[in-house]
Amino acid sequence: MESKERIFKLKGVIQHYAWGGSVFIPDLLGLTPDLSKPAAEYWMGAHSSAPSEIYRTNSWQKLNELISSNPSDALQSAVVEKFGELPYLFKVLDVKDMLSIQVHPTKANAEIGYDAEDKAGIPLNAPHRNYKDRNHKPEVMVALSDFWLLHGFKSKQALDDTLQNTQELTKLLPLFRKEGIKGLYQFVMEMDQVDVDNLLAPLVKRALRLKKEGSITRNSPCWWAAKLYEESGLPEHIDRGIFSIFFFNIVQVNPGEAVFQKAGVPHAYLEGQNIELMANSDNVLRGGLTPKHVDVPELMKHTLFEEVVPQVMTGVPVLPGELNYPCPVPDFGLSKISLTQGMEFQSETYSLEIFIVTEGSVLLNQHMVLKKGECAAILAKTKYSLLAPGHATVFKAFVPVL
Numbered sequence: 581m582e583s584k585e586r587i588f589k590l591k592g593v594i595q596h597y598a599w600g601g602s603v604f605i606p607d608l609l610g611l612t613p614d615l616s617k618p619a620a621e622y623w624m625g626a627h628s629s630a631p632s633e634i635y636r637t638n639s640w641q642k643l644n645e646l647i648s649s650n651p652s653d654a655l656q657s658a659v660v661e662k663f664g665e666l667p668y669l670f671k672v673l674d675v676k677d678m679l680s681i682q683v684h685p686t687k688a689n690a691e692i693g694y695d696a697e698d699k700a701g702i703p704l705n706a707p708h709r710n711y712k713d714r715n716h717k718p719e720v721m722v723a724l725s726d727f728w729l730l731h732g733f734k735s736k737q738a739l740d741d742t743l744q745n746t747q748e749l750t751k752l753l754p755l756f757r758k759e760g761i762k763g764l765y766q767f768v769m770e771m772d773q774v775d776v777d778n779l780l781a782p783l784v785k786r787a788l789r790l791k792k793e794g795s796i797t798r799n800s801p802c803w804w805a806a807k808l809y810e811e812s813g814l815p816e817h818i819d820r821g822i823f824s825i826f827f828f829n830i831v832q833v834n835p836g837e838a839v840f841q842k843a844g845v846p847h848a849y850l851e852g853q854n855i856e857l858m859a860n861s862d863n864v865l866r867g868g869l870t871p872k873h874v875d876v877p878e879l880m881k882h883t884l885f886e887e888v889v890p891q892v893m894t895g896v897p898v899l900p901g902e903l904n905y906p907c908p909v910p911d912f913g914l915s916k917i918s919l920t921q922g923m924e925f926q927s928e929t930y931s932l933e934i935f936i937v938t939e940g941s942v943l944l945n946q947h948m949v950l951k952k953g954e955c956a957a958i959l960a961k962t963k964y965s966l967l968a969p970g971h972a973t974v975f976k977a978f979v980p981v982l
Contacts, residue, residue: 727852732888821868940972
């Protein structure tokens with residue numbers, strides 16, 4: 581094949597999850613926003629539930645079909661032998677409302693869970709199904725705006741301080757000091773709903789008042805507890821996910837900074853826009869802040885009950901103009917390519933790589949113009965160049981050399 585036949589424009593799939601904004605992703609893609617419908621995620625990849633399409637010989641073709649027609653040519657043989665498929669899923673997210681408290685399983689546990697639910701006859705599209713595939717789901721995100729998330733449990737000292745300084749939660753302090761993080765979390769996650777309401781309703785009321793007064797900021801868990809209910813008002817039953825807002829680290833990530841999340845680390849995206857890259861999986865175990873299925877026993881089984889010190893990455897220079905965000909997994913790698921006027925970036929793919937332009941425009945291999953929001957897929961072992969007529973930013977998803 582000529583290199584031209586190994587480079588394709590790619591069109592992703594918009595996911596309309598209720599927590600998403602309506603404007604950012606359509607604006608990025610050059611579409612007219614539909615304010616009646618959220619555009620939460622933009623998927624770029626070959627996941628069977630929403631495969632991207634590539635433009636080939638004057639028509640659009642599903643990326644997973646192109647790969648399956650000649651996997652070794654598209655991905656290269658070592659990747660096919662290890663993974664059997666494109667091992668990553670690339671996304672853009674616009675988080676308007678908080679996402680669910682969630683944990684992702686290890687690969688071994690995903691295989692066990694998937695097979696068990698299959699054996700139980702639970703349909704793949706059933707709302708109460710936890711395991712949609714047999715894969716793990718480590719993930720990395722790079723902020724496109726000021727981005728806020730919950731990431732792992734606070735240090736024991738910080739959690740002790742939170743319980744001491746939050747008057748409605750001080751009664752949990754003796755339990756925490758005796759049983760530790762796991763004992764505390766298990767207690768509140770298994771608590772009767774009436775007890776959850778009695779404990780959290782006064783806290784939410786106070787948080788709503790403080791936020792309305794403007795006396796708290798996003799660094800305070802009360803700010804996020806208030807945000808959850810400031811539009812709808814206090815419901816009959818309070819979401820127990822609020823405990824997690826107080827127990828987890830609240831992390832602010834600046835544009836261009838990144839956070840990696842391994843299997844078992846509990847987390848939730850709170851607000852902002854990001855680029856996200858993960859293993860090719862849709863397995864999510866939820867623990868609150870969502871109307872979706874919550875399976876507390878399954879969540880508890882796979883959660884790491886340990887102190888987490890959030891590691892915010894700024895990127896490591898690789899080639900001129902390229903910053904890499906190192907991830908300790910073989911499934912994927914993520915880099916940001918920043919170009920100035922007249923600058924040319926040259927490289928060669930190892931496996932199939934996917935690119936999205938988030939600022940400016942680039943000329944790919946002297947023949948394909950990619951404007952802001954446009955994407956391309958380049959098959960394995962293909963040399964390519966990116967040339968910028970002005971300032972441009974491109975994010976690249978790839979498979980690290982095995």
